[in-house]
Amino acid sequence: MELPKNVTQIGEPDRGCKIYVEDYVMSYIKQLNGHARDKEMAVALYGTRQEEAGVAYLFFYGACRLNFLQRESRHLSQAVQQEAEEQRRKYFSQYTFLGYCLLNGEMVEGFHVCEQGVCRYIEGYAQFYEKNDSMLAFMLENRKEASCPEEVDQGKYDEVKKRQEERRLQSEQENRPARLLQFGSGRSRAEKNAQEKPVKKNPARNLRNLQYTAAAVFVLLFVAGFATINNDGTLNNIQDTFGQIIDQMTTQQLPDAEDMTSITLGDKLYEALTEENQANVQAAGSNNVSLPSVTPSETPTENPTPEPTLEPTPEPTQAPTPVPTAEPTQEPTPVPTPEPVSYTIKWGDTLIGICIRHYGSDDMVAQICDFNGILNPDDIKVGQKILLP
Numbered sequence: 027m028e029l030p031k032n033v034t035q036i037g038e039p040d041r042g043c044k045i046y047v048e049d050y051v052m053s054y055i056k057q058l059n060g061h062a063r064d065k066e067m068a069v070a071l072y073g074t075r076q077e078e079a080g081v082a083y084l085f086f087y088g089a090c091r092l093n094f095l096q097r098e099s100r101h102l103s104q105a106v107q108q109e110a111e112e113q114r115r116k117y118f119s120q121y122t123f124l125g126y127c128l129l130n131g132e133m134v135e136g137f138h139v140c141e142q143g144v145c146r147y148i149e150g151y152a153q154f155y156e157k158n159d160s161m162l163a164f165m166l167e168n169r170k171e172a173s174c175p176e177e178v179d180q181g182k183y184d185e186v187k188k189r190q191e192e193r194r195l196q197s198e199q200e201n202r203p204a205r206l207l208q209f210g211s212g213r214s215r216a217e218k219n220a221q222e223k224p225v226k227k228n229p230a231r232n233l234r235n236l237q238y239t240a241a242a243v244f245v246l247l248f249v250a251g252f253a254t255i256n257n258d259g260t261l262n263n264i265q266d267t268f269g270q271i272i273d274q275m276t277t278q279q280l281p282d283a284e285d286m287t288s289i290t291l292g293d294k295l296y297e298a299l300t301e302e303n304q305a306n307v308q309a310a311g312s313n314n315v316s317l318p319s320v321t322p323s324e325t326p327t328e329n330p331t332p333e334p335t336l337e338p339t340p341e342p343t344q345a346p347t348p349v350p351t352a353e354p355t356q357e358p359t360p361v362p363t364p365e366p367v368s369y370t371i372k373w374g375d376t377l378i379g380i381c382i383r384h385y386g387s388d389d390m391v392a393q394i395c396d397f398n399g400i401l402n403p404d405d406i407k408v409g410q411k412i413l414l415p
Contacts, residue, residue, distance in 0.1 A: 070126050075122070118164075125138045384414055
């Protein structure tokens with residue numbers, strides 16, 4: 027085996043595995059390493075593998091970034107393996123996938139080499155200079171894609187803009203009848219403003235009306251007390267008259283309105299009191315009883331009437347709620363345990379790959395080792411039969 031001549035050794039070489047990296051590959055790795063200070067990156071490595079005198083020689087001629095790998099992993103996932111294989115078929119079809127390299131902005135001192143599905147880190151490598159057309163073409167293509175601006179199809183842009191304009195016009199036409207119904211009522215704007223305009227209040231008029239009402243109440247209370255002393259029938263008449271006056275007070279128009287009538291509350295009270303006075307004078311003349319003069323300043327004394335006491339009503343008794351009886355619990359049916367399956371190991375098989383194909387994940391590797399008495403999961407032989415639980 028002929029080794030490259032122009033070699034620059036970096037770090038101490040490994041005894042069982044010698045790594046040689048072509049100059050274009052190192053240039054690409056250093057270029058990505060400058061952008062990996064904030065976020066770690068991973069690079070897939072492609073090349074050839076040779077063995078001589080029990081030592082493995084790896085020659086890296088291609089490199090490509092891996093988007094699905096961002097941390098060190100001993101066993102690569104299926105997504106990472108598929109991504110590495112797609113990049114190999116597209117750019118480095120003449121080489122094989124040999125491992126990967128993690129970049130964090132620091133100097134590269136070693137690589138992760140993958141052998142039989144297991145990746146291990148090896149420090150020390152040699153950089154050599156050789157003609158490498160595939161890696162040069164890959165770097166030129168990536169640089170051209172990065173420098174070209176994004177092109178936008180003007181036809182598609184105009185079509186989308188036209189559809190948006192049509193939807194806007196359609197929305198305006200649908201909302202126009204609702205606006206006409208909202209603003210096209212039978213009343214004019216002046217009528218609406220007149221209705222919404224607040225009524226101005228006159229404080230002097232309100233105070234005068236309150237004075238008339240207070241004087242009328244005092245007079246009615248005095249007459250009611252006097253009638254209670256002399257005649258029970260007159261009391262009933264006065265109560266009826268008082269009730270009518272109160273009804274008129276509640277049903278009449280507010281004094282603040284613009285169209286208030288000329289007859290005021292004081293005039294109505296005066297007429298009612300005059301009629302009651304005449305009736306009382308006639309009744310007193312027939313009974314020879316002298317009536318005192320009525321003045322608004324005198325107030326009669328009222329006899330308080332005791333309020334009736336309310337007896338507490340007994341609370342209804344509630345019937346006791348029935349207690350639900352517990353249903354008998356059913357015993358779970360025993361689940362039969364699956365029988366182990368025999369499998370013969372083929373060339374290129376690993377316990378992790380067997381677990382992923384048989385179970386969908388690599389969680390059963392330790393259980394398979396315990397079930398078959400395997401001490402090292404990486405130490406399996408072709409033709410060996412194992413049982414899969």
